[in-house]
Amino acid sequence: DTAVSQTPKYLVTQMGNDKSIKCEQNLGHDTMYWYKQDSKKFLKIMFSYNNKELIINETVPNRFSPKSPDKAHLNLHINSLELGDSAVYFCASSPGQGAAGNTIYFGEGSWLTVV
């Protein structure tokens, strides 16, 4: 009954491959995010969706494409993987409304290693 769940948790793949990371939240939140945490542990937001609509699209390569089929799901697809894409990718969600609407809850992270 994990609140924000993402799969797979670990992924090792070769350069040039295409891979997807799936995310689902059962909190009823309106807003979902993808963050990237690099080897220096710095967290950077990549994308944010509110009710399936893209609201934040930071400067990331267009090899990264988010897809939100409904407000409970936000998947991340990565084309032509590069060594520099190796990182931990966090999915997150927030209520989007109410007194604590901006509190962000994270999934467990997906460790991507590109070899």
Next chain:
Amino acid sequence: AQTVTQSQPEMSVQEAETVTLSCTYDTSESNYYLFWYKQPPSRQMILVIRQEAYKQQNATENRFSVNFQKAAKSFSLKISDSQLGDTAMYFCAFMKHNSNYQLIWGAGTKLIIKP
């Protein structure tokens, strides 16, 4: 632009002791939110505590409390009766009101609780 500074890269204390992690931030905004997140070795990102800038009362969550000094732009985290499970990276984060939920992160403090 907002910045968040955590001046202690690493700290260690004995189990059951009290420890305080410092965080300062720079902003010209008057309405914002502050967060502490914890990232244990499993790398899951866990919300510890949240503070609204308009509230003078310091937030508390069980053994975790903050000392929020708005004029000094300081937001320290106090952990009482520290436990081995508190060993983690601790990140301080800032969110401006009406910013599409963008979090500005500090570099983190590695906290080690020794038995």
